[in-house]
Amino acid sequence: MNLLFENKLNATLAEIFKTLDLDIKFATVKVSDRPDLSDFQCNGALALAKIAHQNPRDIAAKIAGKLAQDEAIETVSVDGPGFINIKLKDEFIAANMDKMAQDKRLGCGEVEDPHQVVLDFGGPNVAKEMHVGHLRSGVIGESIQRIERFVGNNVISDVHLGDWGTPMGMILAEIIKSDGNLDKVTSYDIAQITEFYKQANIRCKEDETARENARKITAALQGGDATYRRAWQHLRSESLKAIKANYEQLDVNFDLWLGESDAHEICREVVKIARDKGISEIDNGAEIIRLEETNKPKPPIIMIKSDGGFGYQLTDIATIKMRVDQFKATEIVYFTDSRQTLHFEQVFEAADKLGIAPNVKLQHIVFGTVNGADGKPFKTRDGGVMNLETLIEMSKDRVRQSLPKADEVAGYGAAEIDKLTQQIAVAAIKFQDLKNTIASGYVFELEDFAKFEGKTGPYIQYAVARINSVLRKAEANGLHEGKVILVAPEERILALKLAQIHNVIMRAHSEKEPSIIADYTYTLAQIFSTFYNACSIMNAENPDLASSRLRLAKLVRDVLILMLNLLGIEAPEVMLKAENIGE
Ligand code: ARG
8 A cells, every 4th residue: 555645656667767867876766845835755856956967946847747637746846946835636645545455454554674673772770760761661561562563574572670780699698798698688579688688788888898898798799609599589579579560651562571690601702702703801800801902091891890790791792692592683782871972882882792682673762861841860859750650640739630520420439540640640750851862861840741732742632632521522423434535625624634643653763762653643633723723524524524524533543552552551431531522
C-alpha cells in the first residue's frame, strides 16, 4: 500500500528526472510551507539550475509539465524563482484514507532490514532508591523499544542492574559493622537495605580504611566467597522487587532483568582475549587496556583493579560480548545521562580493539536532565532527592483534582477511578518528558503537566476519549463510517496530516527521537479539534458526508492511540471529565 504522498511523489519525480536526464538526487518533495498554495513543494530545479548554469524556471517548467500528467495531481505551478508547487486531487487523498482505514497498521510500513537490537536502559542500582534521575532512561527506553518493535525490528530490552560494583562491598561492610556478621541479612527489607547503603556512603566518604575494606569485600564477593554471595543474593532480590514495582507503575518493561554480575564469567574471557591479543598490560598492580588519545585525554580501561575486583568498564565490555554471542545483537543502544559519555567511549573503543563485536552498531544516546525551576536537577521541596514513587504520587494527586470522586459516576468505584488516575498520571509524566528532544534537559513543570489542555499527555488522552464518545453517539444513532469524501478545507487538512503517520514514525525511529511522535500527536489532536468544530458529524449535510467524517474521526482516534502507545502511554476509553463535552 502506498499511503505516502511524499514517497509517491518522490518516485514519480525520479522517473521524470530520469527521462529529462536530471540528477535524481534533487527529485524530492517536502510538505508545503504554504498550504494555501500547495500540498507539496519541489525545490530541486533551483539546485539543478545552479549546477547546469541554466534558468531555474525553465527547468522547473519542464518538470512541472510532465508532473501535471500524473493522475493523482490536481495542479502543478511554477512559482517564484523556480519552486514547483503541487496540489493533489481530493479523490486521490480520499481514496488513500479509505485504504488507511482498512489497514491494520494504518498504512505504516516496516524497515527493510529488520535486525536484532538490544536496548540497554533503566540501569538502576541495587540498594539505591529509584529517583527522578532514573525517569528519563526508563521513559525514553520504553518508547524507543515500542517504536523499534513497531517498525519490525527484533528487540531485546535489558535493565542492566548495577549489582557488581563497590557499592555492594560497601553495604556488606556496613551490615557487618552493625551486626558483627551477615547472619541477619536475609531478614532485611528494602527500606533497611537502603538505610545501610546510605550509612555506608557517608562512612566511605570520610574514611579511607572503610573504602579499602569495601573494595576488599567487593573483590571477595566477585571472587566467589560463599557467605558474601548469599548475603548479596538477598540484597539483590529485595532490590529487584522494589525496582520492578517502580517500573510497573510507570509501565516500563524489560525482557531481561540481568545485571552486571551476569557478565562475570564473560569478564574472565574478555581478560583472556585482551592478554592473548597483547593489548593489556599491568600498571601499578592493575590490569589495563590503553586507548588511543585523539583530541582529548582518554584514560585507560581498568579491567582488573589492583585489589582483584573487576572494573565497571570490563563488565560492560563483557556484556557486549554476551549480547553479541548469545542474543545475536547487531545493534546495541544505551540510554544514560551525560555522566557516562566517557565510559561508553572507552567501552566501545575497547570492544573494537578486542574484536568482540564486529559489524555491530554500538550507540550511546545521552539525554538531558530533569530540572527544577532553578535549572538544577529536580529536588523535593526540602532540597532532597525526589524519589520516583513520590513523583508518581504527586502526579496522581494532581490528576485526582480533575476527576470525579469514586461513585460520583455510575460504574466508577474506587478501583476504576484509581486505575484511571494512574493511567492519566503516567501519561502526564511521560508526555512531559517525551515532548522534549532527548538531548535537551527540561524543567519539570509542576502546575500544568497534568492538565487536560495544552501540550500534555492528558490532553491527547482526552482527545481520544472525546472521539470515542462521538463514535458511541453515532453508533447509537445508527450512523456508520463510509467512503471518505473531502469537501471542507478542514477535512482536507486533516487527511493530509493523517497521511504523514508512516513518515513520522520512521523519522522517530531513525533519529531515535520520540519527541517527533509527541509533536505530531499534539498537532493532529489540534487539527482534529478544528475539523470537528467546523464539520458537524451528526448534522452533516447528507448521510454520506456524515459517514465520511465518521471515518476520518475514527482514523484520528486510531492514529492517536497508536502514537500514544509508541510513547508508552495508555489511552483510556473515557476520561470521565470528557463525558459532558462533545456534540
Ligand atoms: N547503573 C549505572 C548507573 O547508575 C547505569 C547503567 C547504564 N548501562 C550500562 N550498560 N552501563 O550509573
